[in-house]
Amino acid sequence: xxxxxKKLAHLSKNDVVLRKLIKRIKLDPRAPRNDYFRSLVIAxxxxxxxxxxxxxxxxxxxxxxxxxxxxxxxxxxxxxTPKMRKVxxxxxxxxxxxxxxxxxxxxxxxxxKLSTWSDEEVIEHLTRVKGIGRWTAEMFLMFSLRRxxxxxxxxxxxxxxxxxxxxxxxxxxxxxxxxLSEKWRPYRTLASLYLWASVDGK
Numbered sequence: 160x161x162x163x164x165k166k167l168a169h170l171s172k173n174d175v176v177l178r179k180l181i182k183r184i185k186l187d188p189r190a191p192r193n194d195y196f197r198s199l200v201i202a203x204x205x206x207x208x209x210x211x212x213x214x215x216x217x218x219x220x221x222x223x224x225x226x227x228x229x230x231x232x233x234x235x236x237x238x239x240t241p242k243m244r245k246v247x248x249x250x251x252x253x254x255x256x257x258x259x260x261x262x263x264x265x266x267x268x269x270x271x272k273l274s275t276w277s278d279e280e281v282i283e284h285l286t287r288v289k290g291i292g293r294w295t296a297e298m299f300l301m302f303s304l305r306r307x308x309x310x311x312x313x314x315x316x317x318x319x320x321x322x323x324x325x326x327x328x329x330x331x332x333x334x335x336x337x338x339l340s341e342k343w344r345p346y347r348t349l350a351s352l353y354l355w356a357s358v359d360g361k
Contacts, residue, residue, distance in 0.1 A: 170343055176325055177350055186353065186356055196259070198302065199288075200235075200259065201217065216248060220246045220248070235256055255290025259289075294314060297313070297314075307347075308348060314351075320355060
């Protein structure tokens with residue numbers, strides 16, 4: 160396995176902008192998200208919300224089960240929809256969480272095989288769940304499966320970061336982003352982490 164130092168050297172060599180970010184930013188270590196159900200619940204909660212708003216709703220959601228660190232799929236299916244709506248979830252998001260829970264329980268989401276599949280196979284598999292699109296699946300690849308070469312053009316924060324870091328007049332087009340991120344292969348995930356950190360002020 161390639162060392163972290165060599166990955167940084169590769170990015171620095173191939174992209175002068177990233178080289179400057181790498182010199183300036185110290186990334187916080189990220190613990191892998193090994194609980195796949197929890198990871199996907201959090202991803203769905205974060206859809207179309209600010210991080211602060213999603214965090215508040217998640218805290219209220221978890222408080223519905225005060226004796227548990229996090230609810231199981233069975234817990235979520237058994238929780239009445241009105242109670243989940245009260246914590247701040249829309250009716251649509253409750254339906255997404257219920258569908259996710261059902262598909263974890265009936266085996267539609269095959270958690271044992273996810274780590275063995277290619278990135279595109281994982282994306283195709285997860286997007287069978289109502290409410291999970293490509294962006295959510297790509298975040299899962301990055302943070303749960305720890306895939307090293309994922310680039311998510313659908314992420315607004317990442318497009319904002321590229322625009323700022325590279326001095327673009329507007330967001331990069333898909334073609335511009337693809338051409339730029341090609342220089343980062345096979346460590347596009349690490350490049351993305353630095354770009355996100357550059358706009359998060361970390």
